[in-house]
Structure formats: structure tokens, C-alpha cells
Amino acid sequence: MKKIGLILLGMALFSRSAAAFSVMHEFNIGIGPFDASRTRFSYTLEPESFEVNSSVKTFGVFDTLYPFKADYKTAGKVSKNNLLPLNYRYKSQTRFNKRSKELVYDDAGTLLYRKSSKNGRSKKVGIANDDKNNGTTDFQTVFAKLARQYQKVRFCDSRMPVFDGKRRFDVIFKDEGTETLPQSEKFSFGGKAAKCSMYIDKLKNDDDDMLMQISAERPIYFWIMEREGKPFIARIHIDETPLGALDAYAADIQIKD
Template identity: 20%
Template sequence: MDMTHRTALPARLPSAALAAGLCAALAGLLPLPAQAQRWHLDYRVHVGGVAVLDARAELTLTEGRYSVQVNAATDGFLGRLFPWETQSLSVGTVRPDGVAPIRHTQSGVLRGSPRTVTLDYAADGSVRTQVSPPPEEEDRDPVPQDLTRQTRDPLSGVLEMLLAGLHGEGCQRTVPIYDGRRRYDMIFTDRGMTMVGTSRHSVFSGAARQCRVSHKPIAGYERTPRQAFWQRGGGREERPPVDLWIAPVEGAGPPLPVRLETDSGFGGVVVHLTAARKTDRTAERPAGTP
């Protein structure tokens, strides 16, 4: 398939969209209350037809708890222009009415500067935030505390949407997201079943459910924004939507994110699934949970 077609990932790098796609696989793990499944997923990101980023995800669900870990870093020409790496971990519980995040951590380096986020969630829906650098050092206003209540981190938010899809809602949902710096809504629209063509870059081809992800900014953005990864000019145009395809990779296995596409200022972005490995484990509490 032509990699320079419309493509994947939003913003100043794929963090939100890539994370969203990577945790989609958790939706299919729910029927295993006592036997944990752990998936190791590898992805490669192409921008304008050139491989620029590798990402690895580890997804675990057991005894009503979930754990999602994502590691990624830019490489090649984009890595020289926009040095970026990130390690993210979300843990929480799965309830009949959705997910309840317990803790989300993210650490990384953007343009040579270390960045960290820790979000701790209370039972009443409030969120305790530790973030470095602080908002005032980035020319941004802190997100008001009342806007962070009952929100999800990006990984947990997408998982909640996918769990709702298991009840017949498809991927039609709006999820309130707070990532420690910004408050925004992720708006998912179900586009139905489509075909993913054969590509030498991917282990998957065939029928998959297409979900379109849009972004609605609410609070916490830079007062004078720098040109983002996805912008073609110097204006403040909206982020292009992200298209995500989800399908089982192994027979009756869980639905996994098999492809993402979006646009960027450097050309089309395509995220390919390059490997998917499953291990069955005796029930255990995901690492990082209290």
C-alpha cells in the first residue's frame, strides 16, 4: 500500500494518537478474569514514505485490572529535526461502567529537554498532578482543577472507549482527556468495516474496523504556540483527523490496532503493525498498581 497516502498520528508527535491506537488491543482481553494475557506489539512509523520512529507496547489485563506501557522514539531525519522519546505507563481497574485509572506516568525528552508527568486518581474523580517543567515555564496556563475531574489519561481514555464498543457502541464516543498539561476531548467516529491492503511493511492485511479520531482543545495550551509537527504552515489550523484500523491478528484473538494514518507538515504519516506476540500468564496484579 502506498505509504504517502493520507496518514497517521497527530501533533508534535504521535504521542496521543499512537498511544490511542496501541492500547486498542486491551478491549479483547476482558473475558479472562483469572488468566492474564499479555501482548507485545511492535510498530513502525513512516513520514513521507521514510521510517522515522519505532514504538513498542506491552498490554496486560487480569482480575479486573489493566496495565498499558508504551515506549517510542524518533529516528532518522525527523529525529534530528525533532528529537523526541517517551515512556508512558497507565494502570487502573476495569468496572462495569468503564475504567478507573489509578496512576499514569510519562517521561521523555523533547528537543533535548526532559519532561515528566505523574497523575494520581482519587476515588472521587479528582486528579493530583505532578508535572515538569511547570506550566509557567512553557507559556501556558495551568488546567483548572475542576476541568480535570472525571477525566482519563490518553491510554485509559481510549481503553474506555473500546470497552464501550464491546457493548455494541462501536467506536462512537467522546472521551474527556487530561494528559497533565492539556485538557482536550478525543472524539471517536465509527467509519465501519474497510479493507487494509497488503504492505511489505505490515504483518496485517484484510478487513478491519475504521475509527476516525478528532481532537477538541479545551485548556492548557501554549499562549503562543510553536508550529506543531502536523502543521504545513505557520497558522493555527486544526489538527487533521487520525484514522485507526482495528482487527484480530490471530484468528479469534482480540482486536488489535493494525494501522494508523494522518497528515503532517512533512507529508503523510502511516503507522504499521510489524509484530504481535502473545503470552498467557497466571493471574497477577499489573506492575505499578497499589
């Protein structure tokens, strides 16, 4: 559950404009029989920098059973048409645990150290130079890179290596064709959509990170639609979780140029 904000936030990072712009997304998330969460994302992409902020909080009965809230922030720069993270911050709270993490990079986007805490106990770990770190990024920047790719070539197919100072894994995106999404009480953005999938490969996870565990075993599907000539993510779906299927529907989208 801990990475739900990161995954859904990434799905919001799409626009065709090359100029500076910002987008705010709100998703309603259902898991099995539960109206489970409200998630908000805001991000800004500029010619020389980018920033992504998100928050997620469980809702209603699901919040009583599985309370969780988290905030995420990534800031970085654009260098030679590549997105380089400079700082990543995360904090979360469940029923029993409070966690935080910070990743700090040098000006070339190389990870220098990570700081983490759990229930008041903290540690700082320096990251040794390793060729395996070259070309890796943090989890949020993956989605910003995908957004820029989609702006240029209008497809999702890609594979991006991630290193968070502790774990290494690949995030794989694939095109899955097109579908028509019907309007409903849950979803007001009916119409033709491009379908893509995301798969997290080579991930070994041993903490209270439910969504990362399930996404390591099966794909996450998402549908891209357009409003006012700009693409956005309308729906996200995971076939199975321990509590049933997960569906996220865009409830509100605000775009500012």
C-alpha cells in the same frame, strides 16, 4: 511529536477476551519521505486493574533531524465496570528539552495533583475541586475505555473528556465503515478491516507537541483487524502533517492470555 506514543499506544488496546490478558504491539512509523520511528506498546487488562506502558523513539535520518524519545505509563483500577486512572507518568527528551509529568489520583479516580519538570526545573500543582473534572480521565485511559467498549459492542462511536491537570479537551471516535487492506512490503496483515477515526476537539496547545497540534485540526484514521479471533489495530493514518502524511503499520503483535 511528543504524544505520538500515546496516540499509537491507544490504537493497540483491543481484544475480545474478558479475562486477564496482555498485548505487545510494535509499529513502524513513516512521516512524509522519512522512515521516522519505532514504537512499542505493552498493556495488561485484568478484571480489577489495568496497566499500559509504551516507548517511542525516532529512527534513522529523521532521528538526526528531529531527535525524540519518550516513555509513558498509566496504572489504574476497574471499579463498577469503569476504568479509573490512579497514576500516570511521562518522560521525554528532544534535542533541546527534557520533560517529565506525573498525574496522581485518589482511589476514586479524582485528580489530586500534577508534577512536571523541564530541563531540571520542577513544580507541583494541586488540583482544586471543580465539577468540570467529574468524569474526565487521562489521555491513555481514554484508549483503554475505547478497547473495553469495542469488546462489548463492536463499534468506535464515543466522546470522552480529558483533563491533564492543565488542559481540557474531548477525544471523539467515529465509525467510518469497512475497507480491505492489501498486503505489501510494509504491511503483512492484509484483509478486511473496520475503519474508525479519532479527533481531538477544543485543544489549545502551546508547547513542542507537533502531533497534538495536527490532530487538533484533522482526524486520525485507524483500521481494526482480527487475528486468532482478537481485534488489533493494523494501520494508522493522518492525511497531512508539516512533513507530509503519517502512516503507521503494525510490524509485530504478541498476545498472551
